[in-house]
Amino acid sequence: MKDKVTLLQNFICTSNERFQFMKTNTPKLGKVLGKWPCVVNFDIKNKFTDKIKNLYEYSFENLVFENNIDINWCDWMIDKLEKIQTPYVIYLIEDVEIFDIFSHKMLNEILIDMKKFDVKHLLLGKVQKYMTKVEKRMVAFNADTEVRHFYFHNALSTPYRFNSFTLSAMFERQLMLDTIKIIKDSEKDKWRLNDTIWMLDKFEKIGMKRLNKQKVAVPNKVYVGVSDIHLPDEAVRSKKKKKVKTHKGRWKEN
Numbered sequence: 001m002k003d004k005v006t007l008l009q010n011f012i013c014t015s016n017e018r019f020q021f022m023k024t025n026t027p028k029l030g031k032v033l034g035k036w037p038c039v040v041n042f043d044i045k046n047k048f049t050d051k052i053k054n055l056y057e058y059s060f061e062n063l064v065f066e067n068n069i070d071i072n073w074c075d076w077m078i079d080k081l082e083k084i085q086t087p088y089v090i091y092l093i094e095d096v097e098i099f100d101i102f103s104h105k106m107l108n109e110i111l112i113d114m115k116k117f118d119v120k121h122l123l124l125g126k127v128q129k130y131m132t133k134v135e136k137r138m139v140a141f142n143a144d145t146e147v148r149h150f151y152f153h154n155a156l157s158t159p160y161r162f163n164s165f166t167l168s169a170m171f172e173r174q175l176m177l178d179t180i181k182i183i184k185d186s187e188k189d190k191w192r193l194n195d196t197i198w199m200l201d202k203f204e205k206i207g208m209k210r211l212n213k214q215k216v217a218v219p220n221k222v223y224v225g226v227s228d229i230h231l232p233d234e235a236v237r238s239k240k241k242k243k244v245k246t247h248k249g250r251w252k253e254n
């Protein structure tokens with residue numbers, strides 16, 4: 001079976017509550033991915049490092065696990081995206097919950113339809129929050145076509161509330177790589193390149209206009225969602241105690 005998609009994750013875990021959630025959720029994600037590759041960087045050394053590594057080794061058949069804390073999030077992502085061979089990439093924040101409806105068969109069907117209809121981006125973040133009955137109708141009305149597991153349309157006609165270019169998504173690999181390079185090249189405050197909360201917001205603000213008439217998609221059912229845990233782990237990563245001087249001469253902690 002030829003690999004179709006790679007799961008990329010780069011995250012930290014600093015609390016037992018988050019780890020307990022991951023203990024039940026990560027094996028579900030492993031079953032959805034099947035034998036397709038998973039590439040992970042656990043970006044901190046703490047009491048959870050070995051536990052997280054063991055959990056991923058148990059959950060994924062085709063795993064590359066790193067514990068590299070000497071590279072910022074942005075550069076790590078660029079390095080991996082340039083080396084990955086699959087045409088598509090899934091990026092999920094580690095606290096995105098996998099629902100039982102989501103299966104390897106469904107993932108395969110999604111990828112088949114993304115290729116068939118040349119869909120560049122399938123939103124996976126915020127679906128649960130925004131998929132009300134009214135907005136479902138609005139998405140369907142604006143969509144060019146509904147296929148098995150998503151609506152798709154050109155980026156310029158993306159409905160309100162779904163007009164953000166989310167990082168938690170399924171991407172055409174080259175699109176994700178190009179987007180991160182644009183963010184890196186345009187950011188003068190290089191300390192931000194390891195601030196994933198800022199990076200998430202940056203993706204949101206890029207918007208769909210950059211994609212013009214390329215096709216993007218929204219799920220027609222909720223197969224992933226944001227978990228109930230509200231823990232500021234990514235805020236911890238953005239406060240590493242190394243001070244760097246910004247282009248404006250201010251001192252920031254990186």
